[in-house]
Each structure stands twice: as structure tokens, then as C-alpha cells.
Amino acid sequence: MDLKPGAGGQRVNRFVDPISYHFLQFLWRTLHLLVSLWYLQVSMVQMIEGFLISSGLVKRYGALDIDKVRYLAIVVDSEEAYQISKVIQLLKWVEDMGVKHLCLYDSKGVLKTNKKTIMESLNNAMPFEEAVEKDVLLDQKQMTVEFASSSDGKEAITRAANVLFMKYLKYAKTGVGKEEPCFTEDQMDEALKAIGYKGPEPDLLLIYGPVRCHLGFSPWRLRYTEMVHMGPLRYMNLGSLKKAIHRFTTVQQNYGT
Amino acid sequence: IEGMIMEESIINAYDICVRFVGNLKLLSEPVKTAADKIMRATANNSKCVLLIAVCYTSTDEIVHAVEESSELNSNEVCNNQELEEANATGSGTVIQIENMESYSGIKLVDLEKNTYINPYPDVLIRTSGETRLSNYLLWQTTNCILYSPHALWPEIGLRHVVWAVINCQRHYSYLEKHKEYLK
Numbered sequence: 221m222d223l224k225p226g227a228g229g230q231r232v233n234r235f236v237d238p239i240s241y242h243f244l245q246f247l248w249r250t251l252h253l254l255v256s257l258w259y260l261q262v263s264m265v266q267m268i269e270g271f272l273i274s275s276g277l278v279k280r281y282g283a284l285d286i287d288k289v290r291y292l293a294i295v296v297d298s299e300e301a302y303q304i305s306k307v308i309q310l311l312k313w314v315e316d317m318g319v320k321h322l323c324l325y326d327s328k329g330v331l332k333t334n335k336k337t338i339m340e341s342l343n344n345a346m347p348f349e350e351a352v353e354k355d356v357l358l359d360q361k362q363m364t365v366e367f368a369s370s371s372d373g374k375e376a377i378t379r380a381a382n383v384l385f386m387k388y389l390k391y392a393k394t395g396v397g398k399e400e401p402c403f404t405e406d407q408m409d410e411a412l413k414a415i416g417y418k419g420p421e422p423d424l425l426l427i428y429g430p431v432r433c434h435l436g437f438s439p440w441r442l443r444y445t446e447m448v449h450m451g452p453l454r455y456m457n458l459g460s461l462k463k464a465i466h467r468f469t470t471v472q473q474n475y476g477t
Numbered sequence: 478i479e480g481m482i483m484e485e486s487i488i489n490a491y492d493i494c495v496r497f498v499g500n501l502k503l504l505s506e507p508v509k510t511a512a513d514k515i516m517r518a519t520a521n522n523s524k525c526v527l528l529i530a531v532c533y534t535s536t537d538e539i540v541h542a543v544e545e546s547s548e549l550n551s552n553e554v555c556n557n558q559e560l561e562e563a564n565a566t567g568s569g570t571v572i573q574i575e576n577m578e579s580y581s582g583i584k585l586v587d588l589e590k591n592t593y594i595n596p597y598p599d600v601l602i603r604t605s606g607e608t609r610l611s612n613y614l615l616w617q618t619t620n621c622i623l624y625s626p627h628a629l630w631p632e633i634g635l636r637h638v639v640w641a642v643i644n645c646q647r648h649y650s651y652l653e654k655h656k657e658y659l660k
Contacts (some may be wrong), residue, residue: 378585381543401547431648432623439615446608
């Protein structure tokens with residue numbers, strides 16, 4: 221948590237005397253301390269609830285209609301992604317719940333680097349690229365796992381933009397007059413698939429980290445994705461995972477079409 | 478918009494610059510005229526900018542940024558030797574995707590300059606407890622706190638804004654570090 225007053229505090233400083241400034245700073249820090257205590261209390265309640273759900277004492281989360289989660293994405297803070305054992309435990313829970321398609325993302329690519337270790341620890345999972353190659357994406361026997369990082373987000377869209385740009389230049393050169401470039405969203409979809417980005421839009425995105433922020437997950441794939449903040453990875457528990465998925469499956473999704 | 482034009486004195490008293498962003502070509506003529514009028518009337522205000530997104534989806538914005546970047550780059554590229562070499566292999570045949578992919582005329586910074594909405598927000602508030610972005614600001618929310626209070630839009634008040642600002646302050650250094658990493 222950043223408690224330095226910054227530029228805003230320096231502007232205030234010019235207009236109030238030093239004693240008032242220090243008093244305001246004291247109030248500000250006290251406010252943030254109270255907020256931190258509030259969040260500590262909330263996370264303790266969530267941990268207890270998670271424990272009760274995991275142990276089966278809360279019957280409501282017993283049966284999950286997991287088919288409604290066709291594609292699940294998990295965003296992990298890159299510093300926490302180094303805890304590979306935690307990541308593997310999380311994936312085993314997801315696999316046991318019956319999720320068939322999963323995308324793992326962290327912005328620095330730590331999970332991508334440990335892809336082999338992670339895949340070897342899972343019982344019945346296949347890399348997404350392999351499933352696409354063998355055309356077994358609809359095969360429900362194995363869970364497919366896609367690994368993504370920040371280079372698969374805006375940078376991938378930039379590469380697809382160059383594919384469209386080249387096509388435009390080719391036709392502009394052969395055309396009678398120079399027309400303005402005019403692309404469609406479908407063409408952008410095709411360009412992304414042509415350069416190897418075939419992953420669909422996730423239905424649900426679980427964020428394991430300190431902040432509710434998607435940290436650069438591909439903007440093209442987040443249009444109607446539900447995002448749930450699960451807290452830091454080190455405090456993950458099976459109960460809160462079940463609760464998040466259960467909540468998604470029981471809410472009627474309206475995609476506006 | 479007509480109501481805003483009638484309250485122009487209040488907008489000017491608070492020194493607010495109003496801008497409409499999005500695919501404004503899709504607006505009907507009277508709406509476009511009214512939007513242009515309020516934008517011209519408040520163009521010199523500088524204390525605060527109010528961006529109103531109309532005819533806007535994030536995916537359309539990304540495609541628009543690609544179009545703008547393509548147009549800006551096309552004159553530069555026409556004389557580029559790489560393109561001549563790439564086309565020379567073609568002689569009327571289709572250029573392979575590999576050749577296309579390796580050409581780096583459009584850069585990420587070009588796309589970022591040509592989005593409708595700049596600068597990027599620090600906090601995004603989505604009312605009514607909805608946890609999805611619904612094709613809004615997908616590009617701009619890479620380092621943005623997503624806040625979804627259960628309150629419906631008319632009930633959003635100062636306390637929600639204060640709570641959003643407090644959470645932004647709590648995580649400011651984390652998100653600044655992430656922004657630096659992505660640069």
C-alpha cells in the first residue's frame with residue numbers, strides 16, 4: 221500500500237500551515253489503517269466461509285453445473301506465480317471440478333516458463349496448441365490448458381494489425397485510387413487466428429492477486445467475461461473457488477444480442 | 478445534450494471541457510450538431526475533462542485504431558524497400574502470412590495514440606454489481622482498478638467515489654510498478 225502523499229499532498233502543503241498539514245496526514249494515514257483493518261476482517265470471514273464450503277458443511281455449493289463454464293481463465297499476479305506448487309494445486313482443484321478448457325495468464329510469463337512442470341503435474345490435461353493441432357478441442361476427455369502472458373494481449377493485436385495493414389497495402393498498390401483502410405472486427409478475428417491466436421473468450425476470469433485488475437489479459441477476448449477477484453494466491457482455498465464458480469453458474473447471463 | 482447546452486453556464490462555472498468520443502459518424506445529424514455545439518462551447522475549459530462515450534465499443538475502437546495507424550503508416554511504407562522485396566516474390570500471387578507477419582510497420586504505440594479514449598483511467602466504476610466490462614475500455618484497463626458497487630446508477634454517490642479513490646491509493650505503487658514493467 222502506497223502511503224506517500226505525492227504531488228497532491230505537496231499542493232495542499234502550500235495552502236495550509238505545517239501543523240495542519242501534519243494533522244491532515246495523520247488523519248489520512250488513520251483512515252487507511254481503518255480501511256486495511258476492514259479488509260483484514262473481510263478476508264478472515266472469507267477464509268472461514270471457504271473452509272466451511274470446502275469441508276462440505278455448506279450444502280448449497282455441493283452440486284455445480286460446470287458445463288456453463290465453457291472456458292475458464294485464471295489471472296495470477298506474476299510475483300505470486302513463482303509459487304508453482306500453489307498454481308498446480310489450484311489447477312488440480314479446477315480439473316477435479318470438471319472444467320474442460322482453461323487459460324492461465326500472468327503478465328511476465330512466469331507460468332509459460334514453467335509450462336512443462338505444470339502440465340506434467342496434471343493427471344489428464346493437454347496443452348491448448350496441441351488440442352487445436354489435433355482438432356480435439358471438443359473432446360471432453362481431457363482438460364486443455366492455454367498459457368498466456370502480456371505478449372499475447374496488446375502485442376498480439378499489434379501483430380494482427382500488421383497483417384491487416386499488409387493486406388491493405390497490397391490491394392492499395394493494385395487498386396485504381398488510394399482508398400482509406402476499412403477493416404471489420406471479423407477481419408481482426410481472422411488476422412488473430414492466422415497468427416496463431418485461436419483462444420476463445422473466457423466466460424469467467426478469476427483474478428488471484430492483490431488488486432481487482434486483469435493485468436493485461438488480451439483485450440480482444442474480454443468483451444463479456446465475468447471477472448471475480450479471489451484475493452492473493454497464497455490465501456486461495458477450494459471453498460472460495462467453488463463459491464465463485466457456483467455464483468457464475470446460477471446467474472443468468474445476458475449477452476445483449 | 479440539449480439539457481447540457483441549456484446548463485452551459487454551470488459547466489463553464491466548473492471549468493469542465495465536454496468531449497464526445499466514439500464512432501460519431503453513426504450519430505444522426507441533429508445529435509451530431511448538438512454534440513459539436515457543446516464541444517465547441519467548452520473547448521477552452523481546462524480544469525476537468527468529461528468524456529462521453531457514444532456509439533462506442535472497445536472492439537470497434539481497436540479496429541478504428543488499426544485503421545488510423547494504417548493510414549498514417551501507408552505513405553511511409555509505399556517507399557519502403559522491404560515492401561518492394563516482399564511483393565517482388567509475389568508477381569501477382571498471394572503473399573504468404575509469414576512475410577506479412579514479420580513486417581512491423583504499425584507499432585503498439587501507434588495503436589495506443591489512436592484510441593478514442595486517452596489518457597487511461599486509474600479506476601473504472603461499473604454500477605449495479607456487474608463484474609464484466611461489456612466491451613467498454615478493454616484496451617485502457619490493463620492497469621486499472623475495477624470497482625463494481627452494488628448500487629444502481631442513480632444511487633451512486635460521493636461515498637462510492639471516495640471508496641474508489643481510497644482503493645486506488647492503496648494499490649497505486651503496485652499498479653505503477655506493473656505499468657513500468659509493461660513499457
